[in-house]
Amino acid sequence: MDRRKKLTLWTTALSLGGALLVLLLVPNLDPWTRIAIAFGFMIGGQCLRYWLNERYVRKKYGKRLTRKEMEKEVNEYFQAHVDIAARFVRMDELRRKGNYHDAIGIANALRKEELSPIVHQYLEYKLAQFKKMEKHGL
Incomplete structure (x- = not known):
C-alpha cells in the first residue's frame, strides 16, 4: 500500500472514530449539536489528510506535468x-x-x-x- 492510500485510510479512520466517540460518549447534548460536532470531526480529519498530503507526500512525487x-x-x-x-x-x-x-x-x-x-x-x-x-x- 503506498503512502497516499495509508494516509487516506488512517485520517478517515481517525475522523470517523472521533465522530463516533462524540456521538456515543456525549449523550446529554442536543442531537443536532452532536451531529454538528461529528461533522466537524469528519471535516477536520479530511483537512488533516489534505495538509499531510501536501506537506509530506507531494515532496516524494515532485511536480507532475499534465x-x-x-x-x-x-x-x-x-x-x-x-x-x-x-x-x-x-x-x-x-x-x-x-x-x-x-x-x-x-x-x-x-x-x-x-x-x-x-x-x-x-x-x-x-x-x-x-x-x-x-x-x-x-
Whole structure:
C-alpha cells in the first residue's frame, strides 16, 4: 500500500472514530449539536489528510506535468531534433500496422541515446503501451 492510500485510510479512520466517540460518549447534548460536532470531526480529519498530503507526500512525487504540458515540451524537442522525431513517427507507424516487436526494438534503441528527461519519460510511456498491446495481441 503506498503512502497516499495509508494516509487516506488512517485520517478517515481517525475522523470517523472521533465522530463516533462524540456521538456515543456525549449523550446529554442536543442531537443536532452532536451531529454538528461529528461533522466537524469528519471535516477536520479530511483537512488533516489534505495538509499531510501536501506537506509530506507531494515532496516524494515532485511536480507532475499534465499531458498537454508534456506534449508541448516533447513537440518542442522534436522540432529541434528532427531525426529523433522521425524515429518516433516510425514507431507509431509500426504500431498502427500491428508490428509491435519492431516498434519496441526502435524504442529500446532510442533508450540508449541521450534524450531530454521529458522525452525519455515519454519514450517509457510509449514503450509500456507497446508492450501491453503486444501482450494482449491488439
